Amino acid sequence: xxxxxxxxxxxxxxxxxxxxxxxxxxxxxxxxxxxxxxxxxxxxxxxxxxxxxxxxxxxxxxxxxxxxxxxxxxxxxxxxxxxxxxxxxxxxxxxxxxxxxxxxxxxxxxxxxxxxxxxxxxxxxxxxxxxxxxxxxxxxxxxxxxxxxxxxxxxxxxxxxxxxxxxxxxxxx
Numbered sequence: 578x579x580x581x582x583x584x585x586x587x588x589x590x591x592x593x594x595x596x597x598x599x600x601x602x603x604x605x606x607x608x609x610x611x612x613x614x615x616x617x618x619x620x621x622x623x624x625x626x627x628x629x630x631x632x633x634x635x636x637x638x639x640x641x642x643x644x645x646x647x648x649x650x651x652x653x654x655x656x657x658x659x660x661x662x663x664x665x666x667x668x669x670x671x672x673x674x675x676x677x678x679x680x681x682x683x684x685x686x687x688x689x690x691x692x693x694x695x696x697x698x699x700x701x702x703x704x705x706x707x708x709x710x711x712x713x714x715x716x717x718x719x720x721x722x723x724x725x726x727x728x729x730x731x732x733x734x735x736x737x738x739x740x741x742x743x744x745x746x747x748x749x750x
Contacts, residue, residue: 579590582607582703582741593666598743603703606742609633609711610694612658615684616732624731625671627716628652631695633739636708642694646699652680657677662687675718683720684733694728696743711737 578586582604584597590599613626633646659666663714665687673681682691715735742748 578741580706580708582706595683604741604743605701605703606698606745607646607739608696609693609699609739610692611713611735611737613682613691614735615688619732621669621731622728623720623727625681625683625718625720626735627675627679627681627718628693628713630714632712633699634710635706637705638707639705647695649695652693652695654696655691655714657685657689658692662689665689670739681689681718698742700745708737713737
């Protein structure tokens, strides 16, 4: 969707149950998210990824200035993605609060990517969006600091993105 948050700017392959979501009406809610992916050769078992300082900015057409949207910067929602190992995707995500106040995540045995986000959704004026910028800080740490340091065997990637919604109360179905 990029910087034009409207249903008619969604990919053609996305066909929601509710056709109103494909209209030219602007979508007026947004949420930042991240995904932690294992690489093909990831074999570390004593590592976690800290995700912190998730920040979301919108460049407004009306002011041509960046505005920070979120005040909460710590993820508070997470689930496993299904596509790598469906049999383990339903497991609870191993999430831990760190002494710093940040949260860390550990991949499960099925190596399901971890999808996390900050909720609730943030209200925006979709017609005033010129650009969107999301950022976060990541850090690899040991799961058990007294255990074997196998962090050299880790092959992990993390990315950040945003999802628009028609409004703060909607789901995109």
